[in-house]
Amino acid sequence: MAATAGSGTDDLIEVFKALGNPARLQIMQWLKDPDAHFGEYAPIADRQSVGVCVTHIQAKSGLAQSTVSSYMSTLERAGLVRPTRVGKWTHYRRDEQRLAQVAQAISTNL
Structure with missing residues (x-):
C-alpha cells in the first residue's frame, strides 16, 4: 500500500503480507509508542516527529542490520x-x- 496507492484488495494484501511477519x-507495535519502547536509547532526533533510528530498531530487535533494513523497506x-533521513541515519x-x-x-471490504 504505497503512499500513493488506494485501498483496494491488492493494497490490503501487501499490508497483510508486511504485518504477517512476527518481527515486522x-x-x-514498538513504533506506536516510541518513547516507551526506545527510551533506553539516546535519541538522535525527536522520536515523535521523525521516528526511531534504524540502529535502535536493530539493537532492540537483536536482528541483523540487513534484516532490519529489509523489514523496514x-x-x-x-x-x-x-x-x-537525519544526517547519515534513517x-x-x-x-x-x-x-x-x-x-x-x-x-x-471484509
Missing part, C-alpha cells in the same frame, strides 16, 4: 511507515493516516 508486526512499500515512524485508511478499507 512487533516493530510496528517492506513496511515502507506497504505504506505503513515513513522514513526520514529514522522510521508509523504513517498513522495510512493506518487509518487501512482500517477503513478493512471495515468496508
Whole structure:
C-alpha cells in the first residue's frame, strides 16, 4: 500500500503480507509508542516527529542490520511507515493516516 496507492484488495494484501511477519508486526507495535519502547536509547532526533533510528530498531530487535533494513523497506512499500533521513541515519515512524485508511478499507471490504 504505497503512499500513493488506494485501498483496494491488492493494497490490503501487501499490508497483510508486511504485518504477517512476527518481527515486522512487533516493530510496528514498538513504533506506536516510541518513547516507551526506545527510551533506553539516546535519541538522535525527536522520536515523535521523525521516528526511531534504524540502529535502535536493530539493537532492540537483536536482528541483523540487513534484516532490519529489509523489514523496514517492506513496511515502507506497504505504506505503513515513513522514513526520514537525519544526517547519515534513517529514522522510521508509523504513517498513522495510512493506518487509518487501512482500517477503513478493512471495515468496508471484509
